[in-house]
Amino acid sequence: MKRYFGYQFKQAVEELTRKVAAELRVRCNDIEWVNYIPTAGTNRAGDVFFADVADDAVLFDVDVQRYVGFVVHEMLHQKYTDWAVRSELSYLDQLHNACEDAWIEHTGIDASLTGNIGGLLTALLDQMVSEANATVTDWSDPRQYPFIFAVYLRRHLNCYVPVPEGLEPIIHGATQMIGDCKSSTDTLRVAQWIMDQLKALSDNTPQDTPSEASKTPSEAQSGDGQGDGEGEGQSGRLDGNPHPSPGKARAPASGQDAVQVEPSAKLAQGKGGLGSWSEGASLTEANYHTRTSWLDDQPSVSARLRYEVKRLFDNSGIEDFQRNRKSGSINVSALHKVGLTDKLFQRRHEIEGIDSAVVICVDVSGSMFDEGKSNAKHGVSNRIVQAALATQALLDTLHRAQVATCVLTFGSHTAVIKAFGEHPTKAKARITGLSSGGSTNDYFAVRYAHKLLLNRPEQRKIAFVITDGEGNSPFVRAQIKTGERLGITTIGVGIELDVSRVYPQSVNVKDAADLGAVSFKQIKLAA
Numbered sequence: 001m002k003r004y005f006g007y008q009f010k011q012a013v014e015e016l017t018r019k020v021a022a023e024l025r026v027r028c029n030d031i032e033w034v035n036y037i038p039t040a041g042t043n044r045a046g047d048v049f050f051a052d053v054a055d056d057a058v059l060f061d062v063d064v065q066r067y068v069g070f071v072v073h074e075m076l077h078q079k080y081t082d083w084a085v086r087s088e089l090s091y092l093d094q095l096h097n098a099c100e101d102a103w104i105e106h107t108g109i110d111a112s113l114t115g116n117i118g119g120l121l122t123a124l125l126d127q128m129v130s131e132a133n134a135t136v137t138d139w140s141d142p143r144q145y146p147f148i149f150a151v152y153l154r155r156h157l158n159c160y161v162p163v164p165e166g167l168e169p170i171i172h173g174a175t176q177m178i179g180d181c182k183s184s185t186d187t188l189r190v191a192q193w194i195m196d197q198l199k200a201l202s203d204n205t206p207q208d209t210p211s212e213a214s215k216t217p218s219e220a221q222s223g224d225g226q227g228d229g230e231g232e233g234q235s236g237r238l239d240g241n242p243h244p245s246p247g248k249a250r251a252p253a254s255g256q257d258a259v260q261v262e263p264s265a266k267l268a269q270g271k272g273g274l275g276s277w278s279e280g281a282s283l284t285e286a287n288y289h290t291r292t293s294w295l296d297d298q299p300s301v302s303a304r305l306r307y308e309v310k311r312l313f314d315n316s317g318i319e320d321f322q323r324n325r326k327s328g329s330i331n332v333s334a335l336h337k338v339g340l341t342d343k344l345f346q347r348r349h350e351i352e353g354i355d356s357a358v359v360i361c362v363d364v365s366g367s368m369f370d371e372g373k374s375n376a377k378h379g380v381s382n383r384i385v386q387a388a389l390a391t392q393a394l395l396d397t398l399h400r401a402q403v404a405t406c407v408l409t410f411g412s413h414t415a416v417i418k419a420f421g422e423h424p425t426k427a428k429a430r431i432t433g434l435s436s437g438g439s440t441n442d443y444f445a446v447r448y449a450h451k452l453l454l455n456r457p458e459q460r461k462i463a464f465v466i467t468d469g470e471g472n473s474p475f476v477r478a479q480i481k482t483g484e485r486l487g488i489t490t491i492g493v494g495i496e497l498d499v500s501r502v503y504p505q506s507v508n509v510k511d512a513a514d515l516g517a518v519s520f521k522q523i524k525l526a527a
Contacts (some may be wrong), residue, residue, distance in 0.1 A: 005486070006057035007454045008275065009064070010050075010313045017048055017071045021371045024113055026078035030282065033277030038260075040070035044083035048074055052273030055450060059271060069124025072117055076104040079113075082184035087191070094258035096191035099174070101261065102153035103181045109156060122156050129159040133243075142198070142252035143259055150261035153178050160241050166249035170197045201251045244341020261511040265526035274443075274475050283448060286417055286430065288437070289364045289409040294380060295388050295432035357404040357420070357458040359449040360394055362387055363467035365411045368495075377400060383495050387466050388431050390493075394464070395424040395431075406452055410445035420452070440471035443479065446490065450483045461488045465503065468495040473502050480504070 004012070014031050018034035027046030034049050041049045050070065053059065081100060109118045129151055136144060139162040151161050152171045161172070177190045233494045252258075323331050328347035337343075368384045391407060395418070398405050407418035407427060415437075418427035446465060453461040463483070470476075480490045480503065492503025500506045 002061055004059045004064070005055070006053040006059065006271070007055040007451065007486070009057075009059045009067075010053055011455070012064070013050065013067050013071065016068065016074070020071050020114065024075050024079050026075055026403075028075075028078070032282075033273060033275060035493055040067075040074050040174070042074040042077050046078065052275040053271060053481060054273040055447075055454065055479075056482045057271040057273070057454050058515060061203075063271070064126065065120070065123055068472075069120045070112060070278065072108070072120050073101070073124070075106045076113075078241040080104045080107055080184075085184040087188065091146070091252055091256045091258050091510050092191055092195050094261055095149065095194050096152060096188050098146050098150035098193075098261045099178060099181075099187040099190045100184060101150060102178050105154060105156070105185050106178070115492070118156055122158060125151075125157050126159045129157065129161060133159070133161060135383070136161075138246065140247035140249065142250060142256055145198065145249070145252065146258040146261050149174060160243065162243035162246045163241060164247055164249035165245045166201055170194060173197070187307065196250075199251050201249055208441065228263065274478060282413055282444075284413040284415050288413060288415045288417055288431045289411065289435055290417065290433045291435045293429050293433040295385065354460050355402075355404075356460040356462065357406075357456040358394075358398055358461075359406045359408060359452055359463045360391055361408045361410055361442075361445045361449055361463065361465045361467075362391055362434070363440060363442070363469065363495075364409045364434050365438040365469060366436050367440075367469050369436045383468055384434055387495065389436055391431055392424075392428065392464065395427070399424050404458060406449075406454065408445055408449055409434065409437065410441055412439045412441055413437065414441070414445045414448055420456070438523065440469045441469070442471040443475040446476055447479050450486075450488055450490075453483075453488050454486060463488060463490045465490065465492060466493045466495065467499065468497050470497075470499070470502055476502050 010033060013237070017031055018028050028048060029046040031048045031050070033052040035052050037049060037051055039051050048071075050067065058467060081104060087096055105121050108114075109121070114120075116183075132147065139148070145164075145167065148161055148167065149171065151157060153175055155175075159236070167370050174190055174194050177193065178187070181187050181190065323334070323346040324341075324343040325345045325347050326342055328345035331346040334343075334346075364384070368381060368387065370381045370383065395405055395407065404420050405418065405424070406416065406420045409417050417430040418424065442465065446463065449463040449465075453463060483490055489505065490503060492499040492506035494500075494503075494506060494508045496510060498506075498508045500508070
């Protein structure tokens with residue numbers, strides 16, 4: 001059975017999502033991994049959201065199949081759903097979701113939009129139903145009715161749930177109506193009809209469906225078209241439901257809530273991630289945190305420090321011969337010593353170089369630009385001046401040591417101001433013109449730095465975080481541990497702040513002017 005690490009899995013899911021979107025000719029803008037939904041979702045802007053997966057989680061083919069089902073379902077929403085058609089009533093909205101989900105899946109399967117669309121959706125939803133059967137204790141509760149309709153309105157499921165007495169005729173009528181739907185407006189009309197039937201449950205007399213009301217008695221009995229065929233299938237399925245009736249159905253109370261009807265099979269315990277804690281955080285454009293350059297100072301890096309960093313990160317390795325040995329290959333230059341010594345051999349000595357990748361995360365939140373500690377020369381806080389100088393010095397020295405480097409800035413959002421492969425001089429204008437970027441969203445930056453490093457081929461991977469504050473400390477600590485398990489070292493450099501509570505490998509810089517030298521010392525400790 002094939003195994004995937006979480007970061008590999010997420011990358012594959014993102015690629016698949018964009019591929020399916022392109023094939024279906026629908027929008028797919030941002031893809032986010034979040035912790036506030038159990039499965040997946042999408043919106044009218046074309047953004048797609050997935051339940052997060054821990055970077056170091058181990059996943060299998062069954063998890064892949066589940067997320068492929070999520071992708072197909074959400075892309076069907078993008079293709080068919082009219083986002084402007086919604087109900088303001090929570091319960092009716094969930095009934096509408098149930099009708100909409102069934103309609104878009106039927107439409108996609110009938111059109112054979114992807115090679116195995118029916119099998120993918122059936123596998124996902126059978127899992128959803130099995131999970132519900134294992135957890136729901138009272139199926140006669142009206143809160144469960146939208147979910148029941150979400151199950152029975154789909155004709156491609158193999159697993160079913162108990163049906164309270166009185167819902168069967170409503171399910172039959174709604175199934176026929178779904179077969180005639182052509183738009184989200186039609187599915188909302190079906191949902192409203194279901195709502196009316198539920199309110200009238202005390203009468204035990206379901207009203208005619210809109211389609212049936214316009215037919216003569218003989219036409220209603222004989223049926224015609226797609227909706228009738230689906231109704232016959234539903235009838236047999238309900239009659240053969242192995243679940244005993246959970247009791248008599250009752251009308252939902254005014255203002256009744258309902259359970260979610262979207263596919264909701266959850267990841268196994270321990271596989272879920274923390275999400276990209278946001279308050280609106282995202283990856284933004286490279287120049288988001290920069291303005292006209294205000295720093296013309298050149299970082300001061302001693303020759304000794306350059307030499308030490310080069311030795312630590314040089315990836316050229318060592319290759320020479322150890323001579324005067326008693327075994328190995330003959331050392332021709334020592335043959336004149338025959339009879340005088342038995343150390344006439346030499347052996348090749350090799351030490352493979354360690355290639356490295358480093359991501360530097362620079363805090364540009366408001367406190368880094370505190371005017372109360374302004375640098376007289378530059379008119380900005382001494383913290384950001386020294387952070388910029390230290391970043392330039394690190395880049396220059398690491399570049400000379402053939403280390404792959406990347407620089408991120410983070411405030412409320414995160415920006416890549418120097419990408420891997422870009423020469424440091426091209427990023428100088430951005431580094432020397434840093435501007436304030438709002439709050440301290442350190443978690444998003446650290447996780448994105450790890451994402452970049454995990455996709456690098458180098459053996460040694462290090463992330464530096466230069467900051468004067470803390471954002472979401474529990475999430476950052478958890479991500480650092482995850483990174484360690486995947487071979488990433490994360491080092492916190494606290495400016496006038498002890499960050500050891502968050503970063504186990506850290507240094508506290510009491511004077512921002514000492515930042516450059518301390519950073520280099522910390523590289524040595526980490527390596």
